[in-house]
Amino acid sequence: MQNTATPTHCPYCALQCGMNLTPVPGGTVEVSERADFPVNRGALCGKGRTAPEVLSSRVRLTSPLVRSAAGELEPASWEEALDRIAEGLTSVRAAYGADALGVFGGGGLTNEKAYTLGKFARVVLGTSQIDYNGRFCMSSAAAAGMKAFGLDRGLPFPLEDIPRTGCVILVGSNLAETMPPALRYLTELKANGGTLIVVDPRRTKTAEQADLHLAPRPGTDLALALGLLHLVVAEGRTDEAYVQERTSGWEDARAAAMAHWPEYVERITGVSVPDLREAVRLFCEPETAMVLTARGPEQQSKGTDTVGAWINLCLATGRAGRPYSGYGCLTGQGNGQGGREHGQKADQLPGYRKLTDPAARRHVAEVWGVDPGSLPGPGRSAYELLDALGTDIRSLLLMGSNPVVSAPRAAHVEERIRSLDFLAVCDVVLSETAALADVVLPVTQWAEETGTTTNLEGRVLLRRQAITPPEGVRSDLEVMHELAARLGVEKGFPTDPEEVFEELRRASAGGPADYSGITYRRLVEENGVFWPCPAAGDDEPDAGARGTGAAAPDTDAEDAALDVLPDDPAGDGEVPGHRGTPDGHPGTPRLFLDRFATEDGRARFVPVSHRAIAEEPDDEYPVLLTTGRVVAQYQSGAQTRRVDELNAAAPGPFVELHPRLAARLGAAEGDPVAVVSRRGRAVAPARITANIRPDTVFMPFHWPGEGRANTLTNPALDPTSRMPEFKACAVRLEPVEP
Known part of the structure; x- marks a missing residue:
């Protein structure tokens, strides 16, 4: 069986986990572990294991x-x-x-x-x-990354760097359910002595792993980031030398942050001042730290500014463009x-x-x-x-x-x-x-x-x-x-x-996302190649890609930085995932180590200030709705809802609400509850838990019909990224007769 297995990748999320596929009778395949791929190292979630089910003619289209x-x-x-x-x-x-x-x-x-x-x-x-x-x-993160760094790539470093940092602030991501194989990086982080801060209005399975869980009101992540930056300045924790040498625009960004004092931020977010101070301590005391954002702060009508505020926190503390430090976005789709x-x-x-x-x-x-x-x-x-x-x-x-x-x-x-x-x-x-x-x-x-x-x-x-x-x-x-x-x-x-890929290489050559040095042969031999990767002998990419530390074949500056990284198991001065090829550019696992992709090579602070979500609760719609995913389903569910094993684990939509909110409504576990917004009405069974804020309800968005969560969501758009405000809108709850 091993001789006939094809090494490939999962069709679902942006981890693109490695797997082996072996044909079996009936025109489908069997999935087996592929331990050589560094992202998942053989681990797969239930969606990946059952992906072949959708290949069956029982559930898929076979005729126009x-x-x-x-x-x-x-x-x-x-x-x-x-x-x-x-x-x-x-x-x-x-x-x-x-x-x-x-x-x-x-x-x-x-x-x-x-x-x-x-x-x-x-x-x-x-x-x-x-x-x-x-x-x-992730369009809001992309827009913020372009403003700050001059280049957008989800993570500017490999996932393998996460366990080697000192602290991670994870904002609006439930990795345990959305990307389960990636949770090991946070587990390894803690095993290595690092700390984890999770920002989420729900106490998710991921938040349960945190050293500190901050549960702000949906739509207030911007104020939270600004409050942390205020404390960084007030407590003298800025990295003045880094700010002077590698950034621009600090004075205006600092002035904007200083208007968000801790008590003010506590009133907006519901996060206590002691927790704000503890978050700053955990983030600033180690030599290295990261901020990782996902859909929580990004799917807002101010998502670009919100991500920008978290980037400002990284820049002010010298946590970007340095080994095992930085800002990254956890892309969702495959x-x-x-x-x-x-x-x-x-x-x-x-x-x-x-x-x-x-x-x-x-x-x-x-x-x-x-x-x-x-x-x-x-x-x-x-x-x-x-x-x-x-x-x-x-x-x-x-x-x-x-x-x-x-x-x-x-x-x-x-x-x-x-x-x-x-x-x-x-x-x-x-x-x-x-x-x-x-x-x-x-x-x-x-x-x-x-x-x-x-x-x-x-x-x-x-x-x-x-x-x-x-x-x-x-x-x-x-x-x-x-x-x-x-x-x-x-x-x-x-x-x-x-x-087609050969043409794509030519079309991308010299651009910010330069694939011209990548070939199918290299992808097989090297288990993937990080862009930008210009072709050997090409001129330096244009302004959108300059200053990445490895955008051109001469990578002495990046190599020098990597030589001092602590994880060099072979003792040969190379870090796993960073290797060259005899006939081309090595690819760029780590961006920005010597300069950013801006005209002057400096990262840009962007001054931002808190503002309300597009639709705040009022007397008619007094509760906030936020949406997200569950582990057994994916996106709109078009594929996963056709897999029996996944449907057994997550058969339909639900409304997650706090016991106090359920008591006011008179709803018991499993009772049908109507959630009503200015755009429509959805009905789903109640799921009562103390793991959510009393002023907030949560619905997963994988199902059509009566329980369709996106019937309710607000299309208010971020002015820069044009991202709709999926993560926060005003609703009211109504009991439903069985």
């Missing part, structure tokens, strides 16, 4: 579906389905123009698919209206990082280039063989695109997303989708969104295709095909190739993923 004159989706041939899509897109473009064509992608698409989808939208359709569901993931780097995002071209940059347009247009002037400008962000469906945008091509369940104000989004003139969906299952389509195309899955993804560390990985897809199923690359030909573009859309 076309909506009949009677209004039903019925099996059809590929030729009929593709012709129908081409006709639908052509007729809308003829009637309303190219920008009436919308394209919506997913953070689970491989780099090759994401790259091709962006190219397809701009070259074949000529539309600016493309975005993807990664906008709902390829959320790579998905936006290469052209799915409304304002970006491949290589993380700006669509408004004339030089970037010229470079990419040359690779694509088109006139730079033919490329449309930036389009709408994800929610704004969905909100425009049926009005400005009359048709939608959707790949790998299920916004009927996952988008904020989901009932409204569903209504907008239903109002389209034409909807085509490519997916592996008949999701709630696909069920509304005019045409549904069944596409290959992770084990049936080869392609690259980029995990939360910026490590580019190769997923390898382990089995042949069932008859009647084609890849997304084949779909775009066929549609491009029908729409008049005969060349430029290959179906071979390695050929």
